[in-house]
Each structure stands twice: as structure tokens, then as C-alpha cells.
Amino acid sequence: MPITILIGAQWGDEGKGRVVDWLASSADIVARYAGGDNAGHTVALDSSVYKLHLVPSGILHSDVVSIMGNGMVINPVNLVREIESLRKLGLEITPERLVISSRAHIITPAHVALDKANETVLGDSKIGTTLRGIGPAYLDKTGRAGIRTGDMLLDVEEFAERLIATIESANARLALQGMETLDPQSAAESYLEAAAVLKPFIKDTSIYLYAALTAGKHIVCEGAQGTLLDIDHGSYPFVTSSSPTAGGALTGLGVGPLFVDRVLGVAKAFSTRVGGGPMPTELEGEIARRLRGSGDNFWDEYGTTTGRPRRCGWLDVVMLRYAVSVNGFSEMMLTKLDILSGLDELKLAVAYEIDGQRHEYPPVNNETLDRATPIYETLPGWHEDISNCRAFSQLPAAALNYIERVASLCAVPINSVSVGPERDQLVLR
Ligand code: IMP
Numbered sequence: 001m002p003i004t005i006l007i008g009a010q011w012g013d014e015g016k017g018r019v020v021d022w023l024a025s026s027a028d029i030v031a032r033y034a035g036g037d038n039a040g041h042t043v044a045l046d047s048s049v050y051k052l053h054l055v056p057s058g059i060l061h062s063d064v065v066s067i068m069g070n071g072m073v074i075n076p077v078n079l080v081r082e083i084e085s086l087r088k089l090g091l092e093i094t095p096e097r098l099v100i101s102s103r104a105h106i107i108t109p110a111h112v113a114l115d116k117a118n119e120t121v122l123g124d125s126k127i128g129t130t131l132r133g134i135g136p137a138y139l140d141k142t143g144r145a146g147i148r149t150g151d152m153l154l155d156v157e158e159f160a161e162r163l164i165a166t167i168e169s170a171n172a173r174l175a176l177q178g179m180e181t182l183d184p185q186s187a188a189e190s191y192l193e194a195a196a197v198l199k200p201f202i203k204d205t206s207i208y209l210y211a212a213l214t215a216g217k218h219i220v221c222e223g224a225q226g227t228l229l230d231i232d233h234g235s236y237p238f239v240t241s242s243s244p245t246a247g248g249a250l251t252g253l254g255v256g257p258l259f260v261d262r263v264l265g266v267a268k269a270f271s272t273r274v275g276g277g278p279m280p281t282e283l284e285g286e287i288a289r290r291l292r293g294s295g296d297n298f299w300d301e302y303g304t305t306t307g308r309p310r311r312c313g314w315l316d317v318v319m320l321r322y323a324v325s326v327n328g329f330s331e332m333m334l335t336k337l338d339i340l341s342g343l344d345e346l347k348l349a350v351a352y353e354i355d356g357q358r359h360e361y362p363p364v365n366n367e368t369l370d371r372a373t374p375i376y377e378t379l380p381g382w383h384e385d386i387s388n389c390r391a392f393s394q395l396p397a398a399a400l401n402y403i404e405r406v407a408s409l410c411a412v413p414i415n416s417v418s419v420g421p422e423r424d425q426l427v428l429r
Helices: 016-024 076-088 109-125 134-142 149-153 156-176 184-201 205-214 246-253 286-292 317-327 397-410
Strands: 003-008 029-032 041-045 048-052 065-068 098-101 219-222 260-268 271-273 311-313 331-335 345-354 357-359 373-380 414-418 426-428
Touching: 003 016, 003 246, 003 317, 016 029, 016 041, 016 219, 016 260, 016 331, 029 205, 048 076, 065 205, 076 184, 098 184, 098 205, 109 134, 109 156, 109 184, 149 156, 149 184, 156 184, 205 219, 205 246, 246 260, 260 317, 286 311, 317 345, 317 397, 331 397, 345 397, 373 397, 397 414
Parallel strands: 003 219, 003 260, 029 065, 029 219, 065 098, 260 331, 331 414
Antiparallel strands: 041 048, 271 311, 345 357, 345 373, 414 426
């Protein structure tokens, strides 16, 4: 099994962190390929809860190498902070265990300031970004004006010069929008310190991965965000600025497609979304509150990165079917099935009705999608506590029926479900 790609099949927050943690137990390398610290991957382990934003979830396994790929955008100061906090929790983080691509792009303080300024200007039509500077950093990347992690290997003065130039160019844009500008010198200082810490971790990860693959190593590609937030395939412009889909894993790591033999789509058993943009099955009221949880538990539906309450709704099979077609999943996993326990009935959006016509796939324009009414199929719920189930045969008939119906509507097998946040709360076929 050379490469397994793990993809969020919805709008992010599908519980990918714990799935990567599970897959990592039989992997040599876990590699992240897109996004930055907009992600929040949570893994519960031995009464500790690890919240990872930049470092791949493989870091929790001492025999796994974690790679941060070229497709990522990295805030070096936040990365150093994350490494320090993981070390405090007892994890060993060395350049042998964590390798950072020299081709990833750097998020500067200017990108963070521009992200905030852009959202302020958009007002009510804002995207609802995580305000981590993701969009502006990718904009500089594709505009060929970005700075890269490899630049941290240059001598300090040269790196400082590049950093200051980026900040000065952002200042011009900030001033145009009537926003406060940054002091380039002081903004650069903490970055120079971070660069000194990170230098030994930086390598050409594409070459590293090719050597590993040809030596027969098994790599798990850890997707961040989700298919419906993809810059090309998501509900544009309410998307992130990277490619969290299967194709993005290849370009975001610099590996060839022939090494991939498994594409695992991870979907939550219901829908959630954080930030703006269409969500046809969004619910308000009692069921939404129930799906969201009180916020007292780390697995409740509040953003790991921003703390924002997530919008919740019934499982949207139309979107899921679309995610299947974009990524070509070889199988899917359903997470948080336990949260559905106790509901008398469950609904699945199997199609949309738009202007009197039935649609099996989402339309491209948000204006059309806004007119979509979900066509629901109602399934019986179950009342049993399923958190201790560990085999499909232990699940109640209604839960099995729900899983099989989703699999059949998507025409992809579902071979695993999660029934709680702990490492062992998995039900495998
Ligand atoms: P950005 O990635 O910060 O630019 O945010 C763009 C959109 O993606 C917003 O709707 C965010 O809420 C959403 N987003 C970004 N990262 C995540 C994530 O890890 N989980 C869920 N939503 C995300």
C-alpha cells in the first residue's frame, strides 16, 4: 500500500485528525499537503487531547515521520509555538520526525493583516475565513510574489530583506483600504527567530518522499479542510484558497499518481459548515442544537481554530455524491455516528429540487443553489448507545441501514465508522 490519500468529503471538520491517527499506526510517513493553520485536527489519546493546526497528526506515533508538504502555507511563528506546546505534552519533535518542505509558502504578518482587511471590506458578504492569512498567502504564491520556507535557509539578511519587502507591499494595499499598516522591522523580528529554529527541519520533501516510496514505505496523505472548500471544486467564492481534494495531494507533495492505491473519503454522519456560503440542508432549532452539542466537550461542533459555532444539518448526499466524483473515493468512512443516537428519525438529502427539476448533483452557481430544496428520504433512528460497538455486527439494525443507504446512494463502500472521540472508538468491517 504505497499511498493512501485521506480526504474530507464535506466542508471540513469531518474528524480527519483521528482517522489519520488510526491510519498512521500502519504507516511510515504522514504528510500534509494543503492549507495551513486554518486547520484544526483533534486527536484524543490517553486522557490528553491534542489539537494540531500545522503539524501532521502522525506526530503522535513515535515511529512515523511527519511531512509538511509544498502545497501548504506555513506561519513559522505559529509553527514554532505549536512545536513547543507539543513538546510540553511530552512529544519528541526532531528534524528526523518532522520534515518541512523547502517549497511551502510562508504566511507573513502582512498576509494575516490583509485577510482581516479583506473580510472587513466585504462586510455582510464576507467569506468567514479563519483570519490566518491563508487567502493572501496563496494569492502571493500564484501571483509569483510569495516567499518560501526555503528562503529561511538563506542568510538572515537576505531572508529579512524578502520579508520586509512583502510587508511593505502589503502596507500599500492596507493603506489603500484605509487599514492600519505594519511596522516592517518589528513584524519581521519574530519571523527571523522562528526561521532559526525551523532551519534544520527544512528539506526537499518531494525527493524525500520519492526515495521513501521506491523503498516500499507507506505514506498517508492527511487532507485538511474538505472537498466543498476546494478552490476549484467548492462553492466558490466561499472556499479556502488551496486544493484539499485528491489531485491536490499529488501537487501538494510532489508525488506521482501511480503510487496511490487508496483514496479514503471521510464524511461526518451529518453536515456541518463554518463560515459563509450555501448549505442546503442547514437546520435551525432543536435538532441543530442537538447535533452541535453544548460546547462543553471538545468534540462538540465549535471550530477548533476559531471557536465559532458550526452550522449543522442533515447529511447531504448530493454534496457527498459530488465529492465522490471529484475525488474518486475507493471507500468512505462515516464519523460521529454516535451523535445520531436517540433521534426518532433521520433524514438524508438524496437530491435537490430546483425550479421544479430534480438534481442529483449540486449546480455550479450559488444563486441557483440558493433556490435548491432538498428532497429528503426519512430513515428510522435508533436509541441504543453505540459508543461501545466495535464491529458492524454490534450496531443496531437502524444504524446499519443508515450506513448502507448512504453507501448505496454514493455507490461507494463504507467500511468504517467512528462512534466516539477516543482512539479505539472505531467500528471496522
Ligand atoms: P480560510 O481557509 O481561512 O481562508 O477560510 C475560508 C473558508 O474555509 C471559511 O469558510 C472557513 O471557515 C473555511 N475553513 C478553512 N479551514 C477550515 C477547516 O479546517 N475546517 C472547516 N472550515 C475551514
